[in-house]
Amino acid sequence: MILIFILSAPISVHAETVTVAAASNFGATLKKIIPAFEAETGHQVNLVLGSSGKIFAQIIHKAPFDVFLSADDIKPKKLEDQDITVQESRFTYAIGKIVLWSPEIKIINGSIVQSGKFNRLAIANPKLAPYGMAAVEVLKSLGLYETVRPKIIQGENIAQTYQFVATGNADLGFIALAQLSQKELSNKKDNIWLIPDTLYSPIRQDAVMLKSGQNNKAAHDFMQFLRSYTAQKIIQGFGYEIPKEKEEKE
Amino acid sequence: MMGFSEADIMAIWLTFKVACIATLLLLLIGTPIALWLAYTKSKWKGPISAIVALPLVLPPTVLGFYLLIAMGPHGPIGHLTETLGLNYLPFTFSGIVIASVFYSLPFVVQPIQNAIEALGQRPLEVAATLGAGPWDRFFSIILPLSRSGFMTAAILGFAHTVGEFGVILMVGGNIPGVTQVISVQIYDHVEAMEYNEAHWLAAAMVIFSFLVLTLIYSTSRRKKVTGGLYGS
Numbered sequence: 001m002i003l004i005f006i007l008s009a010p011i012s013v014h015a016e017t018v019t020v021a022a023a024s025n026f027g028a029t030l031k032k033i034i035p036a037f038e039a040e041t042g043h044q045v046n047l048v049l050g051s052s053g054k055i056f057a058q059i060i061h062k063a064p065f066d067v068f069l070s071a072d073d074i075k076p077k078k079l080e081d082q083d084i085t086v087q088e089s090r091f092t093y094a095i096g097k098i099v100l101w102s103p104e105i106k107i108i109n110g111s112i113v114q115s116g117k118f119n120r121l122a123i124a125n126p127k128l129a130p131y132g133m134a135a136v137e138v139l140k141s142l143g144l145y146e147t148v149r150p151k152i153i154q155g156e157n158i159a160q161t162y163q164f165v166a167t168g169n170a171d172l173g174f175i176a177l178a179q180l181s182q183k184e185l186s187n188k189k190d191n192i193w194l195i196p197d198t199l200y201s202p203i204r205q206d207a208v209m210l211k212s213g214q215n216n217k218a219a220h221d222f223m224q225f226l227r228s229y230t231a232q233k234i235i236q237g238f239g240y241e242i243p244k245e246k247e248e249k250e
Numbered sequence: 251m252m253g254f255s256e257a258d259i260m261a262i263w264l265t266f267k268v269a270c271i272a273t274l275l276l277l278l279i280g281t282p283i284a285l286w287l288a289y290t291k292s293k294w295k296g297p298i299s300a301i302v303a304l305p306l307v308l309p310p311t312v313l314g315f316y317l318l319i320a321m322g323p324h325g326p327i328g329h330l331t332e333t334l335g336l337n338y339l340p341f342t343f344s345g346i347v348i349a350s351v352f353y354s355l356p357f358v359v360q361p362i363q364n365a366i367e368a369l370g371q372r373p374l375e376v377a378a379t380l381g382a383g384p385w386d387r388f389f390s391i392i393l394p395l396s397r398s399g400f401m402t403a404a405i406l407g408f409a410h411t412v413g414e415f416g417v418i419l420m421v422g423g424n425i426p427g428v429t430q431v432i433s434v435q436i437y438d439h440v441e442a443m444e445y446n447e448a449h450w451l452a453a454a455m456v457i458f459s460f461l462v463l464t465l466i467y468s469t470s471r472r473k474k475v476t477g478g479l480y481g482s
Contacts, residue, residue: 053441078443120341125424128441153341153423156437163315164423169322169340 015042018218019064021055022047023071025131025158025176026094026205029238030069036234037225043218051157053128059084059210066213067222069093069205071158072130076208089209093226094240096203097177098134100193105171107193112172113144118151122164122173125154130203131161135174137200177239204243258451260427261435262458268343268431269411272350276358276407277400279351284362285392289371303356310353314420317349321421341423346431349421350411357406365399366392405466412459 022030027049034045048055052070059065059079068085070076073092079085100107105118112118124132132154139145153169155161158176165173180192207226213219225231232242254262287299305313321327321339328338339345369392377387393400415433422429424438432455439448 051441053443056443057440057445075443119338122423125438128438153425156419156424156441160420163318164340167319167322168324169318169338 015044016216016218017044017046018066018213018216018222019046019048020067020069020222021059021063021065022049022069023052023055023205024049025071025096025178026069029094029178029235029240032234032238033226033231036230037222040225040230041218041221043221045218045222051128064212065210066216066219067207067209069207071096071205073204073206076206079208079210084211086209086211086214089223090206091223091227092204092243093207094205094235095243096131096134096205097239097241098131098138098174098195098200098203099177099180100138100172100195101165101175101180102172102191103165103188104168104191106190107172108190110142110193110195113139113142113148116147116151118171120153120164120170120172121148121151122153122155122161122170122175124158124161124174125156129155129157130205131158131174131176134200134203138174138195141199180239202241205240254450254454255447257426257430258435258447261430261432261451262454264343264427264429265412265431265433268347268350269408271347272354272411273358273404273408275347275351276354277404280355280358280403280407281362281400283355284359284366285388287359287363288366302359305353306356310414310416311420313353314349314417317352317417318421321345321348340421341425341429343428346418346422346429349417350414353414353417354407354410357410358403361399361402361406362396365396365402368399369395401466405463409459409463412455 020030020034027047030047034047038044048065050058052072052075055063055065055068055070056075056079059068060082068076068079076085076090080090100110100113102112102118105112113121123135126132126136136145139148153164155164158179161173162175162179164170165175174195177194185192207223209219209223236242283298283302287295287302318340319325321331323332323338331337331339339348373391373395374387377391382390413433414431415437418429418431419434419437422431422434424430424434430438432451436448436451436455439445439451
């Protein structure tokens with residue numbers, strides 16, 4: 001790790017390197033944001049992707065990360081409580097949207113769930129993944145949770161949940177809107193149900209700066225850039241919502 | 251003092267069940283394969299050995315991912331189970347047992363094959379001239395003389411299945427009491443920041459494995475001493 005740091009030392013004097021640890025579900029989005037950030041600032045980004053829980057454990061054990069982009073708002077808050085983050089640095093960088101998706105069956109506004117005409121329903125593990133928690137909330141709001149429970153299978157994370165549906169092992173699945181490609185979104189509208197906000201609480205994904213990034217200009221610039229118009233456009237393009245200024249914090 | 255949750259206890263019991271059944275199946279499937287590999291002069295020996303050894307090379311999540319595809323509705327195994335009127339295998343107890351058998355096969359075939367090869371053709375030829383049929387030869391010559399190979403195979407198969415994670419994670423779907431084994435449960439605890447629960451379960455796994463392995467190793471050594479007549 002140290003070696004990587006040395007090897008990737010900045011060429012220019014003012015440019016620095018920031019190590020960003022991020023939840024895998026945001027990986028595709030970041031791979032668009034990072035080049036834009038690097039082009040604009042000349043800084044370099046080392047990206048480490050993993051599950052939020054794993055990154056959290058690594059941070060507690062002094063992983064050399066400067067910025068943490070979690071898939072939820074609980075873990076950044078916990079790190080804040082343990083006083084290993086830069087004060088006042090936490091903010092919501094994206095709000096996740098959940099959809100019900102089936103590549104083969106027509107989903108007319110979720111009536112399929114009610115009909116029970118499917119083999120299995122994949123959700124992310126509600127204990128681990130905020131998208132899984134949201135899925136359970138949706139089912140409870142619809143009053144269907146107990147009925148469909150025997151048909152539920154759990155992915156460890158939202159990526160595995162997608163896999164279960166994509167490989168046909170589950171007919172339906174609650175996944176993140178951000179996981180569906182533009183093609184799927186425009187061509188197969190009947191196979192996707194965009195779930196109304198009223199059925200679940202917002203999936204806030206929070207970013208936080210860690211103490212190791214405190215004196216790193218690139219880390220500060222990156223946090224700033226995540227809130228820029230450019231970054232927000234990219235984030236929205238991937239199917240997330242952007243928090244309105246006022247609700248940024250809790 | 252923290253104990254085990256109900257889900258933890260279920261995971262422990264389930265892991266034990268999966269490992270026992272998988273080990274039994276592994277011995278039943280692995281033995282004929284090992285016998286064939288030990289004695290064959292076929293040109294297929296190389297490719298078949300390679301196929302058996304493949305799970306050693308493939309990362310478990312990769313193996314698990316392709317098992318998920320193969321066992322699913324679009325896969326060949328899925329088609330087979332469908333035509334047989336069975337359910338699809340992913341997310342079922344049978345599914346993770348079968349996946350475990352694939353995954354641990356080299357650990358069972360290779361020790362048995364080595365033991366049989368070390369035995370050589372000679373004792374079998376002698377037995378054949380004395381009129382022993384193939385089953386007789388297997389049970390009265392091969393099995394007792396390569397007992398340590400079978401023992402090692404059973405231990406490795408069992409241990410490897412207990413410690414299995416990636417494959418079950420992929421094909422299991424994490425259903426409590428059905429596919430949620432200890433390793434997956436520990437992973438869940440860690441991901442959920444429930445480190446205490448993870449420590450407990452991990453400790454239980456270490457102690458259990460240590461006890462089982464100690465027991466088997468010490469009994470197999472004793473047998474070796476008394477059965478030392480045949481050397482090696």
